[in-house]
Structure formats: structure tokens, C-alpha cells
Amino acid sequence: xxxxxxxxxxxxxxxxxxxxxxxxxxxxxxxxxxxxxxxxxxxxxxxxxxxxxxxxxxxxxxxxxxxxxxxxxxxxxxxxxxxxxxxxxxxxxxxxxxxxxxxxxxxxxxxxxxxxxxxxxxxxxxxxxxxxxxxxxxxxxxxxxxxxxxxxxxxxxxxxxxxxxxxxxxxxxxxxxxxxxxxxxxxxxxxxxxxxxxxxxxxxxxxxxxxxxxxxxxxxxxxxxxxxxxxxxxxxxxxxxxxxxxxxxxxxxxxxxxxxxxxxxxxxxxxxxxxxxxxxxxxxxxxxxxxxxxxxxxxxxx
Amino acid sequence: xxxxxxxxxxxxxxxxxxxxxxxxxxxxxxxxxxxxxxxxxxxxxxxxxxxxxxxxxxxxxxxxxxxxxxxxxxxxxxxxxxxxxxxxxxxxxxxxxxxxxxxxxxxxxxxxxxxxxxxxxxxxxxxxxxxxxxxxxxxxxxxxxxxxxxxxxxxxxxxxxxxxxxxxxxxxxxxxxxxxxxxxxxxxxxxxxxxxxxxxxxxxxxxxxxxxxxxxxxxx
Numbered sequence: 001x002x003x004x005x006x007x008x009x010x011x012x013x014x015x016x017x018x019x020x021x022x023x024x025x026x027x028x029x030x031x032x033x034x035x036x037x038x039x040x041x042x043x044x045x046x047x048x049x050x051x052x053x054x055x056x057x058x059x060x061x062x063x064x065x066x067x068x069x070x071x072x073x074x075x076x077x078x079x080x081x082x083x084x085x086x087x088x089x090x091x092x093x094x095x096x097x098x099x100x101x102x103x104x105x106x107x108x109x110x111x112x113x114x115x116x117x118x119x120x121x122x123x124x125x126x127x128x129x130x131x132x133x134x135x136x137x138x139x140x141x142x143x144x145x146x147x148x149x150x151x152x153x154x155x156x157x158x159x160x161x162x163x164x165x166x167x168x169x170x171x172x173x174x175x176x177x178x179x180x181x182x183x184x185x186x187x188x189x190x191x192x193x194x195x196x197x198x199x200x201x202x203x204x205x206x207x208x209x210x211x212x213x214x215x216x217x218x219x220x221x222x223x224x225x226x227x228x229x230x231x232x233x234x235x236x237x238x239x240x241x242x243x244x245x246x247x248x249x250x251x252x253x254x255x256x257x258x259x260x261x262x263x264x265x266x267x268x269x270x271x272x273x274x275x276x277x278x279x280x281x282x283x284x285x286x287x288x289x290x291x292x293x294x295x296x297x298x299x300x301x302x
Numbered sequence: 303x304x305x306x307x308x309x310x311x312x313x314x315x316x317x318x319x320x321x322x323x324x325x326x327x328x329x330x331x332x333x334x335x336x337x338x339x340x341x342x343x344x345x346x347x348x349x350x351x352x353x354x355x356x357x358x359x360x361x362x363x364x365x366x367x368x369x370x371x372x373x374x375x376x377x378x379x380x381x382x383x384x385x386x387x388x389x390x391x392x393x394x395x396x397x398x399x400x401x402x403x404x405x406x407x408x409x410x411x412x413x414x415x416x417x418x419x420x421x422x423x424x425x426x427x428x429x430x431x432x433x434x435x436x437x438x439x440x441x442x443x444x445x446x447x448x449x450x451x452x453x454x455x456x457x458x459x460x461x462x463x464x465x466x467x468x469x470x471x472x473x474x475x476x477x478x479x480x481x482x483x484x485x486x487x488x489x490x491x492x493x494x495x496x497x498x499x500x501x502x503x504x505x506x507x508x509x510x511x512x513x514x515x516x517x518x519x520x521x522x
Contacts, residue, residue: 006303030308035497044309051315065319067359106318109361109381116311116429118321124312146312153311158303162311163322163428165352165406171428216356218319269406271355290358 002032008155008196008250015192022182022192023144026151045143051113052102052125059101063108067289070219071108073227074101091130092234099126099230103223115146116153116162119169119218120176122226124149127180127233135187148186149179152199159251160258164211165270167261169225174206174257177229177236184237200246200253202236207253208260210268212275215286221276304427306447314430316375322407323353323360326426328380331369333434333444334411334422336520337452342413342420345370345394351406353426354398363396366409370394375430405435440482440491444520448477448495453508454516457483457490461513465492468507474498489515 004025005011015025030041060078064071077097080086086093099122106112106121115124128145131137137145153162156175161167181198185191190198206229214220246253267274276282305311316325335341347366349357357363361380368383371390379386387394407426414420423436434444437452444450451469455461462481469476475497483490500519508517 026308033306041308045312048309048313048315109318111315111376111378112318113313113315114321114325114430115313116321118316118318118324118430121318121321147308150308150312154305154308157305157311157429161428163407165322166428213356213359215359217359218323266351266406270352271406272359273355 004029004032005151006155006158008152008199008254011151011155012192012196021144021148021186022151022195023147023186026147026154042143045146048113048146049143051111052115053129055102055105055110055112056098056125056129058110059105060098063104063110065104065107065217065219066109067215067217067219069107069214069217069285070223071104073223074098074104088231091134092231094133095127095130095230095234096227097126098129099123099226100223102126103226107217107219107223115149116157116175116179117164117172119164119222120172120226120229122223123173123176123229123233124180124183126226126230127184130230131184131187131234137187141187145183145187148183148195152179152182156254156257160254161261167258168209168264168269169211170206170209170257171261172211173222173225173229174203174209176226177206177233178203180230180233181236181240184233185240188237188241190241194240196250197245198237198240200248200250201239201244202232203253203257204246204248205232205236207257210264210275211270212268212277213270213272214277214282215289216272216277217289305429305431310429310431310447314375316430317378317380320360321430322426322428323356323362324365324380325375325430326407326428326432327353327362327409328365328369328373328375329430329432330409330411330422330424330426331366332372332374333369333424333432333520334413334420335370335372337422337437337518338413338420339518340415341372341390341392342370343392343415344413345392346397346412347394348397348399348410350399350401350403350408350410353407353409357396357398366411367394370413437491439484442480442482442491442493444493444495449498449500450520451492451494451496451500451508452518452520453492453494453514455490455492456513456515457487458513461490461511462492464511465494465508465514468504468511469494469496472501472504474504
């Protein structure tokens with residue numbers, strides 16, 4: 001089969017050899033594997049970008065989920081930024097608030113673009129629409145940002161996992177944050193190798209992250225983990241752009257993530273049986289939202 | 303490779319809140335509907351693992367019903383799928399199973415009407431991607447990402463060759479093919495994933511082949 005890369009090592013090698021950005025290598029691989037035209041592929045990604053933009057905008061207006069567990073935090077952060085008292089910097093908090101905005105829309109059963117999953121859908125658009133104000137990218141560069149995140153996500157999905165049920169939250173928000181870091185580096189003018197370093201630096205700091213959604217909902221702690229994922233993506237990208245490298249090669253970091261996911265007990269993999277979901281408050285919220293019928297494993301008929 | 307397209311990573315565009323539990327579930331329902339070939343009158347849905355634990359909070363139930371009604375992952379009508387099903391006269395039942403399946407997100411759909419019953423086991427492998435792992439008791443692997451042909455036939459020499467020759471005659475490339483049978487010489491099933499859209503002409507040709515009993519198609 002025609003394939004340009006299946007590991008980060010191969011991806012960086014191809015990009016360096018051909019003197020092309022990672023986004024371009026991803027587009028070419030997509031053309032090879034799906035036999036679709038460049039125009040079709042680019043247009044589909046443009047559509048994803050448009051959905052991301054509208055979910056950020058919707059979230060910044062303030063949305064609330066049906067359960068009442070999440071909503072309105074994106075607005076709070078934006079209001080706080082206006083006071084000029086923010087400690088961690090405008091761009092970083094802007095990314096955080098936009099990541100929260102998207103994930104709040106997701107929790108409210110709004111329309112989003114999964115990146116790589118719905119539970120982690122805030123990080124890629126959150127960082128993108130924040131760095132946009134600093135880097136002033138062209139429309140094409142914004143679409144390419146998504147192809148670069150996709151290239152790394154493609155490798156993670158095929159060599160490890162992007163599912164919380166299979167690999168914990170490290171596979172979801174961990175992957176998303178690492179993917180975003182790699183794309184920020186490219187947009188800021190870094191090399192393909194620096195994208196890989198940024199990916200590794202962030203992924204290493206998401207390892208072991210459990211998937212423990214309260215009441216089984218994609219709300220607590222998911223929304224705030226998108227916030228922190230966006231923050232880590234920016235810091236990791238800055239570190240790589242500064243010249244910091246990862247001691248452990250990226251593909252080995254991905255493999256470590258996979259093995260950690262496999263050895264996690266099922267209570268910590270999206271079953272809502274462990275971690276924060278199993279705290280007294282977590283359980284009380286579950287009972288409040290679903291009543292006792294969930295515990296009794298009822299049969300629903302309609 | 304489990305994932306072949308960048309749009310399985312960046313995408314799908316979908317109604318929240320979970321790609322594996324909502325979008326993947328909708329696709330399982332949609333593929334079941336496509337394979338059944340029409341709107342079923344009733345559905346009995348068994349959920350396993352994480353699906354069984356968290357389906358209500360993730361909208362897995364409304365998503366599967368939405369899929370059975372023909373709604374795609376981004377169709378906002380998923381939110382009202384229960385009411386829509388009731389209006390259309392489709393009855394349904396969800397059963398959260400205690401037993402463990404091989405994959406944590408597994409659903410078994412038994413759907414039917416006066417003319418027939420179909421049983422499909424689907425797994426949601428993450429990021430909105432799903433696979434059909436069992437159809438009417440046959441074990442198989444079908445991603446739902448390529449146009450596919452399902453051919454039920456009698457287990458006789460030459461049937462597989464005839465079918466692949468007919469596909470080749472259409473200048474069509476087979477991406478993935480699986481064959482299975484319940485018992486030597488009895489009913490068998492071919493699952494063929496192809497690169498291009500399957501034409502009605504090809505389906506008619508396959509139906510006319512000796513020992514072929516049923517042909518259905520699944521468009522990408």
C-alpha cells in the first residue's frame with residue numbers, strides 16, 4: 001500500500017527530505033489513501049474549520065448542558081481577562097476560554113468537530129483561534145493547522161488509541177493537546193522536528209490521565225481538562241520553539257501511552273466507576289441526574 | 303491500519319457529547335439500517351461494557367435510534383430521535399448487559415419487520431469510527447468507511463471467483479474481502495469492501511449468479 005508515514009520518525013523524515021511542512025505530507029498521504037483530489041480534501045477540512053469557529057463563537061455566548069453540570073465558564077474567563085488582572089497571559093487564557101467554549105457546546109449536545117474525539121474537541125480549536133490573533137495566519141495556514149494536528153493524531157490512533165474507553169483521558173485530551181502543540185509550532189515557523197518535540201513534551205505530561213467522567217457524562221472533569229490541555233499545548237509549543245528537546249523519542253512516548261492505557265483498570269476508562277466519578281460528590285450527582293434506575297440496570301422500553 | 307483518513311481524526315462533524323458513544327453509536331445504527339435496506343418496525347438493542355454503563359449520559363440510545371432512522375452524526379434530529387421513532391411507529395427496547403464483550407463499546411442490534419429480522423454487532427473504536435464485527439451470526443470486520451457488498455450464498459466451488467470476476471469486469475478494485483460460512487456446504491457470506499460506489503448494475507449481475515441468494519450494499 002502507498003503510505004508515506006505511519007510513525008512520527010517517518011513523518012519528520014519525509015517532511016525534511018521533501019522540505020515540506022507536515023500539513024503538506026498529511027494532505028499527500030490523504031490523497032494516496034483515499035484517492036480523492038486535493039481540492040476535495042482541502043474543502044472538507046475547510047468545513048471542519050468553519051464548524052470549529054462557530055462552536056467557539058456559540059460557546060463564548062454562554063451555553064449550559066441539560067444536566068446543569070457545566071456551562072458559562074468560557075464567558076467567566078473572558079470577563080476576567082478584561083479586568084487586566086490575569087496572571088498567566090492573555091493569549092494563554094484566550095486559548096483556555098475558547099477550548100472551554102467548544103467543550104461546553106459539546107456537553108450541551110451542540111454541533112462540534114471531533115478532534116480527535118468529542119470529549120477532547122476544545123483543545124485544537126481553542127489554541128487555533130487564540131494563536132490566530134498573534135500569528136495572523138492566512139486562511140490556508142489555518143486549514144493546514146488542522147492537517148498537522150491530524151498527521152500526529154493519525155499516528156496515535158493507529159499505533160496507540162484516541163479513545164477514553166480504551167486508553168483513558170491521556171488518549172483523548174492528551175492526544176489533542178500534543179497534536180495542537182505540534183501544529184502551533186508549524187504555524188509559528190518551527191521545523192517538523194520541533195513539532196515532534198512539542199508533541200512529546202506535552203504527551204509526556206498527560207501520561208496516566210484517567211477517564212473518570214462524573215455520571216458518565218462528557219462534562220466533569222472533561223471541560224476543564226480541555227482548558228488545561230490547551231494551556232499545556234501552548235507551553236509545550238513554546239518550549240520546543242525555544243529549542244528544548246524530548247529525551248524520549250516521540251514514537252516511544254506514544255508507545256508508552258498505549259501501554260499505560262492497556263494496563264489501566266476498566267474503572268478508570270470511561271466507565272464512570274472510578275476516580276472523580278466515584279467520589280461522594282460524583283456519586284451524589286449521578287444519583288441526582290439519573291436517579292436510582294441506573295444502578296438497577298433498568299431496561300428502557302418505548 | 304485501523305484509521306485510514308485524516309477525517310477520522312479531525313472529524314466527524316457531529317452532535318455532542320461523545321464521538322465514541324454518540325457519533326460512533328449513530329453510525330452503528332445507520333449501517334444497520336443500510337444493511338437491512340429499509341426502516342425497521344422494531345429494534346432490540348443490547349449494550350455492553352462502557353456503552354452499558356454510560357449510555358444515557360452520552361446519548362448513545364438516542365444516537366442509535368437516530369441512526370436507525372437514517373440520521374447521520376451531524377443531524378440535529380438525533381436529539382429528538384426517540385419522539386421521531388414513536389411518530390413513525392418504530393418500537394424499541396434497550397437492554398444494558400452485564401456480561402463483558404471483547405470491546406468496551408459494543409452494541410448488538412436486533413432489528414426487524416414482517417419481512418425479516420437482522421442481527422448486527424457493532425463496536426465503536428474511538429473518534430466516531432465503528433466496525434461491524436458480526437452479522438446474522440457471521441463474524442466479520444466491516445468499517446463502514448468504504449462502499450461494501452454483502453453477498454449471502456451457498457457454499458459451492460466457484461462462487462467467490464464468479465463474484466470477484468464480476469467486480470473486476472466493472473474495473474473495480476477490492477480493498478478488503480472476507481469470506482465465512484457456518485458449515486461446510488451450507489450458507490456462506492462474503493463481505494467485500496471496494497474503492498468505488500457500487501452500481502445497481504453490478505448488484506443485479508451478482509444476484510443473477512448461480513448459488514447467490516442475497517446481495518446487499520452499504521454505501522460509504
